[in-house]
Amino acid sequence: MTAVLLSLAAIFAELSLLAFGGGNTILPEMQRQVVDVHHWMSARDFSAMFALAQAAPGPNMMVVTLVGWRVAGWAGVLVSSLAKFGPSSIVTGLVMQVWQRFKDRPWRRVVQAGLVPMTVGLVAASAALITLASDHEWSLAAITTASALLMLTTRIHPLWALAFGALAGLSGIGLS
Amino acid sequence: MDATTTNVAATSTGQRPPTSGELFTGFLWLGMTGFGGVLPMSRRMIVEKKRWLTGPEFTDLLGLCQFLPGGNIINLSVAIGLHFRGLRGALAALVGLIAMPTLIVVMLGMVYDRFQNDPHIQHMFAGLAAAAAGLLVSMAVKVAWPLRGNPAGMVIAALCFVAIAVLRLPLLPTMLVLASLSILAAKRWPR
Numbered sequence: 347m348t349a350v351l352l353s354l355a356a357i358f359a360e361l362s363l364l365a366f367g368g369g370n371t372i373l374p375e376m377q378r379q380v381v382d383v384h385h386w387m388s389a390r391d392f393s394a395m396f397a398l399a400q401a402a403p404g405p406n407m408m409v410v411t412l413v414g415w416r417v418a419g420w421a422g423v424l425v426s427s428l429a430k431f432g433p434s435s436i437v438t439g440l441v442m443q444v445w446q447r448f449k450d451r452p453w454r455r456v457v458q459a460g461l462v463p464m465t466v467g468l469v470a471a472s473a474a475l476i477t478l479a480s481d482h483e484w485s486l487a488a489i490t491t492a493s494a495l496l497m498l499t500t501r502i503h504p505l506w507a508l509a510f511g512a513l514a515g516l517s518g519i520g521l522s
Numbered sequence: 523m524d525a526t527t528t529n530v531a532a533t534s535t536g537q538r539p540p541t542s543g544e545l546f547t548g549f550l551w552l553g554m555t556g557f558g559g560v561l562p563m564s565r566r567m568i569v570e571k572k573r574w575l576t577g578p579e580f581t582d583l584l585g586l587c588q589f590l591p592g593g594n595i596i597n598l599s600v601a602i603g604l605h606f607r608g609l610r611g612a613l614a615a616l617v618g619l620i621a622m623p624t625l626i627v628v629m630l631g632m633v634y635d636r637f638q639n640d641p642h643i644q645h646m647f648a649g650l651a652a653a654a655a656g657l658l659v660s661m662a663v664k665v666a667w668p669l670r671g672n673p674a675g676m677v678i679a680a681l682c683f684v685a686i687a688v689l690r691l692p693l694l695p696t697m698l699v700l701a702s703l704s705i706l707a708a709k710r711w712p713r
Contacts, residue, residue, distance in 0.1 A: 364693055365591045366701075367665075370658065374686045375693035382690070394647050397654035398630040404553045404623025405560055405593045411620075415628050423628060427620065434592025435600040435616060442601055445586045458589055459713065460705030463675040464697065466666045467682025473658035474687045476651075486652040493656025498663060508653050515649015516642060 350418050351425045353384060358410060358429035365434065367465030369407035373472040376413070377479075386417045389479035396476055401508050485520025531605050535573040539606045542614040548572060549599050549618035560595045560619075574602065595619070674707040 357379045361372045373396065381389050395416065399409035407430065414426030448454055481487040492514075493507040515521065533539050540548065548567060556563045569580045583605075587597035596616065603615030637643035669675045682700050685691045 360694065363591050364697055365593070366697075369593050370661065372693065373658075374690075378690055378692070390651075393651045393655065394634060395631070397647065397651035398634060399627055400654045400657060401650060402623055402627040402630055403556055404620065404626075405556075405595050407593050407596070408620075408623050408627040411624050411627050412631050415631050423624065427624065431592070431596055431616060431620065434590065434597065435612065438587065438590050438592065438597040438600045439604050439612065441590055442586065442604060449582070449585065454589070456709045456712070457705055460708035461701060462665075463669060463672075463678035463704050464682055464701050466662070466669055466675075466679040467700075468686060469658070469665050470662040470679070470683045471687035473655065473662040474683070476658055477655040480648070480651040480655045483648075486648055489649055489652035490656040490659065493653040494659035494663070495656075497657060497660035504657050507657060508650055511653020511656070512646050512650040515652070516646040518642070518645050521645050521648065 347418065347421075351421060354414055354417060354422055354426045355429040358414075358426045359433050361410075362430050362433040363437070365407075366461050367468065369405070369409075370472050371465055371468035373409075374468065374475050376409070377475055380413055380417075386413075389475075390482070391416075393476050393479040397480070397508075400504075401512075483521055486515075488520070489514050533574055533606075534576050534579060537573040540572065540574055540611075542603075542607045542611050544572075545603050545607060545611050546614040546618040548574075549615045550621060553619045554622045556595075564595055564598060568602065574606070672713065674711055675704070678704045678707065 357376070361376060364375070365372045377389065377392050380386050381392050387395070392413075395412045396409045399412055400406070402408050410426050410430045411423055414422035414424075416422070418425070477487075477490055481490055489511045493511055496502060496507050496510070497504065531539060552560055552564055552567055565580060568574050569577050575583065583601050584594065584598060587594040587601060590597055596619065599615040599619045600612045603611035603613065605611075607614070634647060638647070666679065669679060678700055682696065685696045685700070686693065
């Protein structure tokens with residue numbers, strides 16, 4: 347158990363410091379660690395955890411909490427939350443002291459602009475991996491397509507797309 | 523208790539600075555109500571309702587939080603807590619923000635575990651997961667859109683995608699190599 351908690355702490359502390367461009371950029375690495383390296387759950391279960399976290403309110407990184415809970419119960423929740431939110435918060439606190447001095451420097455803009463393509467590649471990788479793991483039937487691929495199109499062409503709240511997906515799934519059409 | 527704390531920053535809005543308790547309850551409320559993205563809600567609360575920060579102060583602080591690793595709303599709660607009440611305030615704001623979502627998400631996890639062998643519930647969760655994947659696809663399209671007309675950026679994004687999604691390389695070395703290249707490219711071809 348201690349070994350599992352230590353692994354959770356190491357994984358999420360690293361991810362905490364690498365999460366440039368928001369939480370969705372670290373999903374592929376989280377999936378790689380949780381599914382491929384540690385075999386704590388299947389890729390399909392990981393997608394389900396991600397979906398549950400999306401359906402909950404709050405910051406979009408709650409999948410971390412769920413993974414911790416799934417792997418090691420409440421101790422896992424505590425350890426993974428501390429590891430995920432601690433290091434990046436400490437960095438924020440430290441940089442805040444000097445932010446006024448460098449926020450208008452040219453290199454700050456260059457670094458920020460340089461990180462944009464990374465965010466794009468990582469979010470696209472997240473989308474590809476989660477889609478592959480979720481859509482094991484044609485009808486599910488249709489739900490993914492419909493939900494993506496809804497979000498791109500209308501201004502409806504994401505929760506409606508999730509509700510639509512859950513209902514379409516519940517109907518059982520095209521599902522074995 | 524907080525009245526005795528030294529180094530309490532004043533607000534520029536003329537509002538009394540929030541106590542740690544108020545930071546906790548403010549962010550607790552935000553954590554419960556912000557479905558699918560807390561950011562728009564947070565601006566409404568922090569700038570318009572509570573007037574802890576002015577609009578430009580909020581934008582400035584958000585710039586910092588987006589520049590740094592970690593979820594920007596998480597970083598924002600820490601930054602605001604720290605600004606007004608030091609370490610105590612940062613903890614109050616952060617714990618407030620994630621307390622309810624943590625409980626709710628674990629409850630959802632319990633429901634999933636309890637009913638995952640019921641075929642109807644299985645189908646429902648499969649549909650939910652498929653729709654959540656769709657949200658990610660739409661987000662990928664939205665973040666990629668500003669890269670059009672930026673060939674170097676598109677190449678880096680494509681390399682990053684291949685390294686992570688196809689070759690399944692670890693994130694840390696990929697990030698070190700590609701982010702350095704990308705920052706060099708951004709310096710070479712400023713936009």
